[in-house]
Amino acid sequence: MIAAARLPLRSEPANNQFLRLCQAWHKRKNWMFRDTPNGATASAQMYSLVETAKANGQEPYTWPRHVLERLPTAASVEDYEALLPWNCSPISA
DSSP, X not given: OOSSOOSOSOOHHHHHHHXXXXXXXXXXXXXXXXXXXXXXXXXXXXXXXXXXXXXXXXXXXXXXXXXXXXXXXXXXXXXXXXXXXXXXOTTTO
């Protein structure tokens, strides 16, 4: 048994949120390349960045852009840690 679980044991809220997103994208026909493994992976990665930004009080466009612009030049552990959403203020991102 997990002594200090940080995630809820039920995943219905996350599943429901992802389902609503997929339905919205499908209606808008923005779900491009959904039928390829690489397209599905890219979509999941972007969705993960956006939801991580929201969960940490970051703006869902600014923080992922900040990370993607600086990630290629990160060379040390400190550089990577500085990109984590809880280490960025919304203003500095």
